[in-house]
Amino acid sequence: xxxxxxxxxxxxxxxxxxxxxxxxxxxxxxxxxxxxxxxxxxxxxxxxxxxxxxxxxxxxxxxxxxxxxxxxxxxxxxxxxxxxxxxxxxxxxxxxxxxxxxxxxxxxxxxxxxxxxxxxxxxxxxxxxxxxxxxxxxxxxxxxxxxxxxxxxxxxxxxxxxxxxxxxxxxxxxxxxxxxxxxxxxxxxxxxxxxxxxxxxxxxxxxxxxxxxxxxxxxxxxxxxxxxxxxxxxxxxxxxxxxxxxxxxxxxxxxxxxxxxxxxxxxxxxxxxxxxxxxxxxxxxxxxxxxxxxxxxxxxxxxxxxxxxxxxxxxxxxxxxxxxxxxxxxxxxxxxxxxxxxxxxxxxxxxxxxxxxxxxxxxxxxxxxxxxxxxxxxxxxxxxxxxxxxxxxxxxxxxxxxxxxxxxxxxxxxxxxxxxxxxxxxxxxxxxxxxxxxxxxxxxxxxxxxxxxxxxxxxxxxxxxxxxxxxxxxxxx
Numbered sequence: 514x515x516x517x518x519x520x521x522x523x524x525x526x527x528x529x530x531x532x533x534x535x536x537x538x539x540x541x542x543x544x545x546x547x548x549x550x551x552x553x554x555x556x557x558x559x560x561x562x563x564x565x566x567x568x569x570x571x572x573x574x575x576x577x578x579x580x581x582x583x584x585x586x587x588x589x590x591x592x593x594x595x596x597x598x599x600x601x602x603x604x605x606x607x608x609x610x611x612x613x614x615x616x617x618x619x620x621x622x623x624x625x626x627x628x629x630x631x632x633x634x635x636x637x638x639x640x641x642x643x644x645x646x647x648x649x650x651x652x653x654x655x656x657x658x659x660x661x662x663x664x665x666x667x668x669x670x671x672x673x674x675x676x677x678x679x680x681x682x683x684x685x686x687x688x689x690x691x692x693x694x695x696x697x698x699x700x701x702x703x704x705x706x707x708x709x710x711x712x713x714x715x716x717x718x719x720x721x722x723x724x725x726x727x728x729x730x731x732x733x734x735x736x737x738x739x740x741x742x743x744x745x746x747x748x749x750x751x752x753x754x755x756x757x758x759x760x761x762x763x764x765x766x767x768x769x770x771x772x773x774x775x776x777x778x779x780x781x782x783x784x785x786x787x788x789x790x791x792x793x794x795x796x797x798x799x800x801x802x803x804x805x806x807x808x809x810x811x812x813x814x815x816x817x818x819x820x821x822x823x824x825x826x827x828x829x830x831x832x833x834x835x836x837x838x839x840x841x842x843x844x845x846x847x848x849x850x851x852x853x854x855x856x857x858x859x860x861x862x863x864x865x866x867x868x869x870x871x872x873x874x875x876x877x878x879x880x881x882x883x884x885x886x887x888x889x890x891x892x893x894x895x896x897x898x899x900x901x902x903x904x905x906x907x908x909x910x911x912x913x914x915x916x917x918x919x920x921x922x923x924x925x926x927x928x929x930x931x932x933x934x935x936x937x938x939x940x941x942x943x944x945x946x947x948x949x950x951x952x953x954x955x956x957x958x959x960x961x962x963x964x965x966x967x968x969x970x971x972x973x974x975x976x977x978x979x980x981x982x983x984x985x986x987x988x989x990x
Contacts, residue, residue, distance in 0.1 A: 527628075550652070552570075568585065650728060657675075661811040671735065765812065767813060799839070844890055845967065
């Protein structure tokens with residue numbers, strides 16, 4: 514068995530072992546609440562893993578205690594709940610998976626089983642729930658500047674989105690999603706780039722304390738490869754090597770050629786000189802070709818793919834993970850996208866794994882989630898699952914075929930879609946109507962054509978159109 518295959522098996526085995534250890538503490542215990550943090554510095558919001566909703570970082574005391582970017586009162590209360598066996602609200606994704614029929618590992622087990630989290634197990638168990646922890650896995654976004662307008666994104670996360678909303682106003686969905694006034698009232702609009710940002714200041718104050726024990730540091734956006742803070746981090750690493758650090762950047766990898774040149778000229782020598790343990794480029798793309806371009810307005814799929822090819826060629830020990838935020842527009846051609854990933858893997862996975870795939874589920878907006886699809890779309894899901902399993906058996910699995918974790922995550926998506934829908938029939942009708950309203954307006958504003966791009970989804974489009982008409986009729990009564 515190769516090193517790559519051992520790595521795959523070890524990932525699952527660690528999760529299985531960690532499930533037992535976690536449950537000995539409590540059935541809701543999860544190390545990610547201590548060891549992991551995502552910090553949205555543009556809005557002053559935080560979360561531990563990606564599944565719970567974000568919440569506000571209190572400004573009071575932040576200057577004196579910058580670790581409050583992670584150790585917020587809300588998280589401390591959730592840590593108390595986890596240690597006492599209570600399931601915190603916001604972690605429903607994992608609870609649904611664990612409660613689903615069959616024996617499923619959730620991200621509570623996978624995340625806690627990661628070495629950067631597992632090393633904190635004894636410390637977290639021994640110390641009181643409210644001690645100020647220094648996380649090992651940190652993700653930040655410094656800036657909302659972005660060159661794309663992804664359909665499930667929002668003006669508080671993308672400057673290109675914000676520009677459109679200022680010009681045309683909010684989309685006509687019943688549920689506010691991209692309305693500037695609603696976002697302002699909810700405290701989600703970012704601090705303007707030309708104004709002082711106490712959260713960014715607190716981060717750089719905390720950074721010297723955080724950096725020495727960091728195992729994973731990931732920068733997102735916006736588009737981080739056009740943000741100066743990203744290069745400040747890279748300069749720090751050049752001056753202060755950390756051979757234990759796994760660095761990652763999440764990008765649409767569709768930036769202008771000059772930005773690509775700048776990035777490649779810096780990251781290659783950092784990696785070659787051993788200033789960090791590894792570098793992973795996370796590329797956000799949800800399916801293939803024109804359908805991917807529809808979801809991520811402004812994307813040139815072929816240009817992005819050629820940039821990835823160049824990165825893998827020039828940064829010879831660099832890795833890439835395609836982050837496919839799995840939504841209802843991913844379903845019909847995901848099998849074809851998977852074949853492109855397999856092809857890339859076959860050409861660049863020579864001595865070790867360099868090309869990966871992750872499929873986190875889209876939770877919001879609900880109208881673009883898989884929960885609003887009719888059961889007939891499970892056929893596409895199972896076709897993709899069987900195709901992935903066939904690839905795993907046909908190809909050399911340790912380097913080229915489907916990885917265990919990829920298969921398990923996709924099987925989980927199938928189980929979630931096949932399981933009990935968390936939304937009522939009325940809510941599903943509401944969001945199918947929202948789907949039609951949103952993408953009808955999307956086509957009008959952006960010059961796109963849903964039915965031309967997704968001919969396989971004509972039946973779903975009609976279903977959503979009928980739902981919108983019915984809700985209009987009901988509201989008019």
